[in-house]
Amino acid sequence: xxxxxxxxxxxxxxxxxxxxxxEAVKNVSLQIRKxxxxxxxxxxxxxxxxxxxxxxxxxxxxxxxxxxxxQCLTKPGVDLNKARARIxxxxxxxxxxxxxxxxRNVELALRHVLKLPKEEARKRALAxxxxxxxxxxxxxxxxxxxxxxxxxxxIARALARNPDIILLDEPTSALDPELTGEVxxxxxxxxxxxxxxxxxxHEMPFARDVADEMIFYxxxxxxxxxxxxxxxxxxxxxxxxxxxDRIIKRTTRE
Amino acid sequence: xxxxxxxxxxxxxxxxxxxxxxxxFFAGIAIGLxxxxxxxxxxxxxxxxxxxxxxxxxxxxxxxxxxxxxxLGPFFPFPFNNAFFVAAFVLGLRSGANxxxxxxxxxxxxxxxxxxxxxxxxxxxxxxxxxxxxxQVLTYSTPGLGSEFALLIKDxxxxxxxxGLAEIMTLSIRxxxxxxxxxxxxxxxxxxxxxxxxxxxxxxxxxxxxxxxxKMGL
Numbered sequence: 001x002x003x004x005x006x007x008x009x010x011x012x013x014x015x016x017x018x019x020x021x022x023e024a025v026k027n028v029s030l031q032i033r034k035x036x037x038x039x040x041x042x043x044x045x046x047x048x049x050x051x052x053x054x055x056x057x058x059x060x061x062x063x064x065x066x067x068x069x070x071q072c073l074t075k076p077g078v079d080l081n082k083a084r085a086r087i088x089x090x091x092x093x094x095x096x097x098x099x100x101x102x103x104r105n106v107e108l109a110l111r112h113v114l115k116l117p118k119e120e121a122r123k124r125a126l127a128x129x130x131x132x133x134x135x136x137x138x139x140x141x142x143x144x145x146x147x148x149x150x151x152x153x154x155i156a157r158a159l160a161r162n163p164d165i166i167l168l169d170e171p172t173s174a175l176d177p178e179l180t181g182e183v184x185x186x187x188x189x190x191x192x193x194x195x196x197x198x199x200x201x202h203e204m205p206f207a208r209d210v211a212d213e214m215i216f217y218x219x220x221x222x223x224x225x226x227x228x229x230x231x232x233x234x235x236x237x238x239x240x241x242x243x244x245d246r247i248i249k250r251t252t253r254e
Numbered sequence: 255x256x257x258x259x260x261x262x263x264x265x266x267x268x269x270x271x272x273x274x275x276x277x278x279f280f281a282g283i284a285i286g287l288x289x290x291x292x293x294x295x296x297x298x299x300x301x302x303x304x305x306x307x308x309x310x311x312x313x314x315x316x317x318x319x320x321x322x323x324x325x326l327g328p329f330f331p332f333p334f335n336n337a338f339f340v341a342a343f344v345l346g347l348r349s350g351a352n353x354x355x356x357x358x359x360x361x362x363x364x365x366x367x368x369x370x371x372x373x374x375x376x377x378x379x380x381x382x383x384x385x386x387x388x389x390q391v392l393t394y395s396t397p398g399l400g401s402e403f404a405l406l407i408k409d410x411x412x413x414x415x416x417x418g419l420a421e422i423m424t425l426s427i428r429x430x431x432x433x434x435x436x437x438x439x440x441x442x443x444x445x446x447x448x449x450x451x452x453x454x455x456x457x458x459x460x461x462x463x464x465x466x467x468x469k470m471g472l
Contacts, residue, residue, distance in 0.1 A: 058370055085376025095371035098470040099389045109375035112385060143471025157375065 001055065001087075001165050001198075002031045006064035008047075008054055024050035025061070026220035032165060032198055037191050039207045040200045042217035043243065048200045049092070051217070052169050055198070056089045068164065085113045088158030088166035092174050094150050096142040102129060102153045103138040106160045114161060128160035129153070132186045148179035152186050159190070166190070168199040204251055208232060216240040257439055260429055264443050267422035272451065274338065274413060274421060275406040278345035282402070285350025287391070290357035291383050303354060310351040315412045318344045323416045341413035345406055352402055353395075360394035361387065393470060396463025400456035407452045411444075422447055 008025040024047030032038055040048050053059040055066060057073050057080050066073040073083050097105050106128050110121035129135050132152040137145050145153065151171055158166050171187070172180040184206050190197065191210045201207065207214055208228045216224045216235070224231075224240045232248075235241045293303040310318075319340060326334040333339045368390065372382030392399075411423035418424075426440035 056374060058374055081373075081376050081378045083376075084374060087374075089374035091367075091371065091374075093367070095367050095374075097368065097371065097386055098472070099386075099393065099466070108385060109377065112381055113376040141469050141471070143469065161375070 001069075001196075002029075002065075002067040003051075003055060004029050004065040004067070006051070006054055006061045006066065008050055008059060008061050010050075023047075023220045025054060027064075028220070028222055029064075030215070030222065032196060034164075034196055035194050036212050037195075037197045037199070037210055038213045038215060039211040040198065040215045040217050041202050041207070041243075041247075042223070046218045047220040048217050049169050052089075052167050052198065052200055056084060056087050056167055058084075058089065081113070085109065085161055086164045088161065088163035090151070090154050090158050090166065090168040090171050092170040094142075094147070094154045094174070096150055096153060096157070098142050101139050101141055102134060102145070102156075105142070105153060106157045109157070109161055124160055125156075128156040131159065131189075132156045133182075146179060147175040148182045151175060151179075151183050155183070155186055155190075159195075165196045165198065168197060168201070170200050170202075172201065172203060202247060204232075204247055216243065218243075255429070255432070255434070255436070257443070260436070260440055261443055263429060264422055264425050264440065264447060267420055267425040268447060268451070270338075270419060270421040271407065271410050271423075271447075274341050274345065274410040274419075275403065275451075277342040278349050278406050278410075279403050281342065281346025282349025282353045282406075285346065286353025286357055287388065289350065289354035290361060290391075291387070293354065293358055294361050295379065295383070307351040307354055310347045315344055315348055315409055316415050318347070319412060319416050337413070337416045337418045340416060341410065341419060345409055345412075348409070349402060349406055352405075353399070356395050356398035356402065357391050359398070360391040363394055364390055390470065393463055393466040394472065396459050396466075400459040400463075403455050403459065404452035407455075408448060411448075 006025050006028045007023075010022040010024055028051055040051070042048055050059060054061045057066065061074060064074065068083055068086060071078070071083065073080065096102075097108065100108065103122070103125055106125040107121050110116045110124055111118065116124070126135070126138065129138055132155050134149050134152045134156065137149050137153060142150050142153070155171070168187070172183050175183065180203070184203055187197070187199070187206065188210060211228050213225055214228050214231050215222055216231070216237070216239070218239055224235060224237045226235070230236075231240065231244055235244055289303045289306065293300045322334055322344060323337065323340045327340070328335070364387070368386050369382055372386045373379075377385065410421060413419045413421055414423040414427060422444050426444040429440040430437050
């Protein structure tokens, strides 16, 4: 997957005179190869989530190109639904379908997007739930699960279609601290199995162990990219250095 | 004619009153749901929905029934020469306009996150609306739908103007006009029957909705 010179600004169409325009993504380019695990981090409100949504075409970029394999998604006339079916997306606030059980949450796209027959869809959905270890929640509704369980179901939902890439938007930041561990463990398992992932996260130990590359993102731009070892030892930009210091301090305090 | 005879005559009108209301209620769902989603998700044609709502909420049901039955009936005997169809049709249009507003409120209340999630798994817009939004919107709307059904039971009484339909109101007017010309009892009985019909349905819908809402964590 590749992003080329992507721009996205919010608040442009607002009629209010004092409406602020927020340039969430300014000329961002990024390439992810099969099997890559990249991690985006940076201050909140810097546009990381918007960038991720642009990659999945959940937000349509104002300018620039998004490629999935050889296919350019930003060209007019592309069947975005087909493209999105090849991209897994995990939301910060999970967004499970509230009126469906975990199993049906995962099954839905298999049945109605991939058009698999009923039995096969069920088998694959159960396999996906087993992979993230929430088989016991299969017949529970989202409101009956813990946040960690729900988020793992969210990951199963993204995973079940065997997407080319999984985009995760702060998958642990809406969870209670004691529940982040189980989600992180799930992500570590996925990483071991060679999944292609782009993760927005501030889970630094996880980043250090798993990420092939870390991307520091601030004010709508990629400020610095590099291997985790570089970020943990000596980031080359001031901003990245300051941010890393703050985060590491916070983590050790905890 | 004593009160029990009157009551037994009026009771014969209950199935018809009920079926007019039920049919128009479902017609209202079939009209109101798509209208609400068009209004929210297809903004370019939203004005058509607004116009529909204004027209059918604005014209009194009696006027519409008379217009259609006597105006269109002679020219299009099928289906407009059928009193039952016209009554249910008119109430269905009105209910569609009302229900469209009920559902629109529900769609707004649910927010766009469920739609974004549906989009993220590759569901096309109208497929997402059908599989994700419709079940939630219906659950969310149960209190409004309960009172809408009660309204339809009551408004089915307007069907007496086109005559020939032996529903509760028409029958009570008939009782009034035969000796001993009792002008009070038949209407009091009708009133009691209407209350008896409206409240259990609203109650049941509310209970069903609350159960589903609890499951959905709303």
